[in-house]
Amino acid sequence: MVRGGRGHGSFLRPFLLLALVLPPWPPAGAETLREPLEATLAAAAAIGPGLSVYMSQEEVRRLIGIDAELYYVRNDLINHYALSFNLLVPVETNNLHFSWHAKAKIEYKLGFQVDNLLAMDMPQANISDQGEVPRTLSVFRVELSCTGRLDTEVTVLMQLNMTVNASKNITVLNFKRRKMCYKIDPVNAAPTTSTRVFYISVGVCCAVIFLIAIILAVLHLQSMKRIELEDSISDNSSSQGLSQPSTQTTQYLRADTPNNATPITSSSGYPTLRIEKNDLKSVTLMEAKAKVKDIAISRERITLKDVLQEGTFGRIFHGTLIEEKDPSKEKQMFVKTVKDQASEVQVTMMLTESCKLRGLHHRNLLPITHVCIEEGEKPMVLLPYMNWGNLKLFLRQCKLVEANNPQAISQQDLVHMAIQIACGMSYLARREVIHKDLAARNCVIDDALQVKITDNALSRDLFPMDYHCLGDNENRPVRWMALESLVNNEFSGASDVWSFGVTLWELMTLGQTPYVDIDPFEMAAYLKDGYRIAQPINCPDELFAVMACCWALDPEERPKFQQLVQCLTEFHAALGAYV
Template sequence: LDAELSYVRNDVVNHYALSFNLLIPSETNNLHFTWHAKSKVEYKLGFQVHDPMAMALPQANISLQGEVPRTLSVFRVELSCTGRLDSDVTILMQLNLTINSSKNITVLNFKRRKMCYKKLEPEVKSPTADKNSSKAIFDPVNAAPTTSTRVFYISVGVCCAVIFLVAIILAVLHLHSMKRIELDDSISDSSSSQGLSQPSTQTTQYLRADTPNNATPVTSYPTLRIEKNDLKSVTLMEAKAKVKDIAISRERITLKDVLQEGTFGRIFHGILIEEKDPSKEKQVFVKTVKDQASEVQVTMMLTESCKLRGLHHRNLLPITHVCIEEGEKPMVLLPYMNWGNLKLFLRQCKLVEANNPQAISQQDLVHMAIQIACGMSYLARREVIHRDLAARNCVIDDALQVKITDNALSRDLFPMDYHCLGDNENRPVRWMALESLVNNEFSSASDVWAFGVTLWELMTLGQTPYVDIDPFEMAAYLKDGYRIAQPINCPDELFAVMACCWALDPEERPKFQQLVQCLTEFHAALGAYV
């Protein structure tokens, strides 16, 4: 998929965008650039790599000098590693533009980084390789291609063999431990400069994805690791049995303020007395139900609370204890975070924005996104599918540390975020990927889609996505290629991250580890300009 990042728009150079040294995934070998000129503009194209032993000089599928096309066109730049050594290669693409043959030259420098790795077999040496200096500069007139077709095919064969061997080993290990997993080992040739995809921008309120790979509606989806919703098959007795080992006495819990309240559920700020030392106590969140709660609602609270149980990561907030004594309302306890629910916190920031515009910065918001992506990356590695990632299912403290929680009671506490599509089940329709809406299939890729929407929530300070779209029309709307509009004051680079999460094909969405790396670099760049 094409990832669009505007460097020149309406005859204005975006120097902010040009300042970024964007990381290219190691499996990405091609970059695609879209360009056109309103009037006659001549160009010269050149390349530079700092480590020619690790990467051959980039090749373009256009002439090295000429005239910028008057119609919207795409040219490709090939980045091929030599396979001689491991190196973090810096690439510079220089585009010199001259308007109407004048002496006024505009120079655009596009910076990229790519990790190149040494091949696992003896390298095929080129007689001219030793003559290269430590720095290769492209001569637009006299340069000749340096990429060997023979070496390229050998490298592809070696990569395929390694992938096949790794797949077999992983399959044997997982079968041995009786874990069910489906491996996705495909390596695609992405044309994104960040391994990300973005729909082409329009001036309408919503964006439509018209890139070549997703303009045609997708009718089937790779399953990756798929989960179906089976909560309704669990009885209250079974739900209590699953948490019996972390059950504690009601006497150790003191309820204080009500933090959130719904139709049948409540969240309290509570105090938990230490079992070994009654003089010590700690603050907790206490999720519980009202008297009118049905058995099904109680069962769902207990079952959904166990989603993150047993997982340990700095950006996750699993339950620690439960109280399921007879005659008492069931309670679920989680560690306390003093600024509470992330969605409510963001909306509070929006309310005070007029009086205190520096209350929360863009850099803070990106840092929150990185933390959420880190937590989700951990879940993906552990093969845990969240199914309901959103700002409402995260909490935050006064140090802006963000943690992902389960979705227990979320349907009750945020009823406007869930909709029933005629099958008696409330779903977070506006956060769901197309394959989840149509086929009820959930995977790490569908969690990535939800992360893109969550990132949009962060940048809008808690606004509701797709607020004007009928929930019953969401599937058709997404299938036609439409997405939420770019938030006001959201940088193009950050919106590109969101948009790539919304690719129709789950395999074309980035992995969470890629998102962590991309957002971390963007956060560092923001810090450099503060």
């Protein structure tokens, strides 16, 4: 069972975390988030202690992959929503960093509690157990060290007692964290990165020595042959070339990861599309507007409500649309739009990419329904509303749900989501439509766990950590792309299958970032050498085999989406038989 959330009572909505960390503090109309540091800091407001305790943008990105600061206390104001989050610490993360400072004298006491000391040692901080909060911005570190004796999830409580000198009243701040600890098997323990690098280095050295030996042997044999030819009295003797059997060695992240050494081809039976650089940027804004003119509506019919996601130049709102035939009725909608600082190129790309699924009708697709392109108004793209929103944010929110939630999301639910995505992609393949950017961030979900695939309009802006520029002035989803797409800029249904395998991996890891430790510039070489992302902890072998088939180097070796639908449906039925 993978932890997650479906309950109506205790489930934290997917966008709650974004609403907490992204808007400027304090958010407009959100007085309920601003509570004084209880009696202590309220009484001391006259002397202005100015206490702030928060996690920096880098720390939040490291823990949950979101670009934002997470404030627990800011200028004496407690954010109880942030303190209530029981954050899950990634398995590979063994330390936490907190930023803090105060403008006047505030004394603190620091303590820890661990619910299972057999699995984890008592946390250690690099500051003393008690003292004064620093007057300048500082960072303190908390070490979380598993013992390696048990496989279990450990709950850690860090308690900060704050005392303002003038009042001697104490305010208690409790920070909860959850961390998975695993039993260390000295025989089968996974090699660390440094160990792997060591073995790779030894292998390279051996290969170099072996190659030198072959070259010396060839030179020696050629020398002997030349002597024999010179001593021969036969004029018609001919030299025979030496043939060496070709050997090929490939290193694997896992033994069951496929690696086809054949050259990358595009003869997979799918229609192949070669994308030239800046092809979207070559479209003018006038041309983009002309393509959507037939579905344009008046701005008066649109009402914007809450901001669901926000990037550098784009926003997604929860909005409503007045029915044309019955003005008394309204439809709930997603509204994609841009900020004032958005350039004409960015607006054009938003409109162009929004048309990717236009005119297609399938229960697992979410194409645009209307646009607003009136003069003097920011262009808007409207899509039907799905009340649990972005799938990637939903999966990550599942990690933040309390551990005792009785309605945790199940593995069967996750496989059902994968089937729906595969069904939508199978429909696109039959219509010879290539998505080119399939990922959890480009899907949405509702409270019935119905998943729909969307376009990638604004994805580069809303999820900047998922896109990288490899020196060609193009931001691309490098970690989701097939090798032929990375190297030759070729896209096909087979490259969409590769991306589906990565999306399936995202589902089983509840929104983790694939290949997070690999330099984007090294991805092509990494994939070409046969390396793939490892099997998730809670993923059955049969399901990982489906992912691995999607990552075959030769596009012809990858399954079709219809085959994936059938395979996943059978696996889903098998899971249901044991529930």
